[in-house]
Amino acid sequence: MKILKKFYSKKNFVCLLEDNQTMAVYKLFSDRENYLKEKNYYQVFHDTNLAVPALLASKNEDCSILLEYLNDETALDCLEFYEKYHDLDKASELLISIFQWLESFHQLDVIKSKNLSFYDMNLRNFILLNTVVYGVDFESIQKGDLLSDTAKLIGMYLNYDEKYSSFKLETVARFKHFIEKEGCFETDTLEKTISTEIVAINDRRNLKTNMI
Missing domain, CATH: 3.30.200.20 (Phosphorylase Kinase; domain 1)
Incomplete structure (x- = not known):
């Protein structure tokens, strides 16, 4: 080989x-x-x-x-490309597709029955192939829920370079609008969980916390 x-x-x-x-x-x-x-x-x-x-x-x-082997195009690669060319529609659509993958993940009996979460929201753990999002890397699965995974997804995305760019903030705003329209979580609960996850991310990296 x-x-x-x-x-x-x-x-x-x-x-x-x-x-x-x-x-x-x-x-x-x-x-x-x-x-x-x-x-x-x-x-x-x-x-x-x-x-x-x-x-x-x-x-x-x-x-x-x-x-x-699917391909080398990770969600991180795609989102960086969309930001470079200021394609807000594609960026927010991809975050929504990752969220929908997470919804499917959390609906599985093996996950739901044990209150587990995907947990590792590194955007390299999602691959885009012909508009379909695939998940990889399951060694970090642990206790949690869809809310914590969604908050981690947002927190991680905002912390990739360029951190908290106007493009990322607008993409997240569109993504949160979709979530709220679908009635997935209470707005206050989501915002509080996002803030908690951002603090945790920055604590791990010894960075000053940014709030959105």
């Missing part, structure tokens, strides 16, 4: 492999528990309608998995 490129990951080794003109994503875990957890979730999600790449193979000996 030939390594075509390496993907950014703080905790694991992740790369794109090619074998006989077939490409797949290889992920080597640094922690065995995280490997077992993520492998299990990929197997569970395979039998649902949740948009995730297929688990092609796993290897317990070295804690690695092989995943279907």
Whole structure:
């Protein structure tokens, strides 16, 4: 197998492999528990309608998995492109699509019955393929709910460079308008949770907190 490129990951080794003109994503875990957890979730999600790449193979000996390759276009890549060309419609539509993916995630029995959340709202964990959002990276799933995931999504998006840009603030305003129109959360509850998540993000990064 030939390594075509390496993907950014703080905790694991992740790369794109090619074998006989077939490409797949290889992920080597640094922690065995995280490997077992993520492998299990990929197997569970395979039998649902949740948009995730297929688990092609796993290897317990070295804690690695092989995943279907979709493409390299992460939600972060797309949002940076939309901001560069000031496409507010596309940016807000993508945040809404990620939110809708999260809604589907939270409706699954395995998630709902245990009050779990996706938790890691790194925008590299969402891939856009032909207008469909796919989720990846399930090792961080833990206690939480759709509200906490939504607040983290907003907080994380605002903290990518350029932080709190006028474009990002307008995109978030449009996104929140959609959420409020759908009646998903009480406005005050959402705003309070967003503020809490922004404080948590900035505490982890030792940054001064910005409020919206």
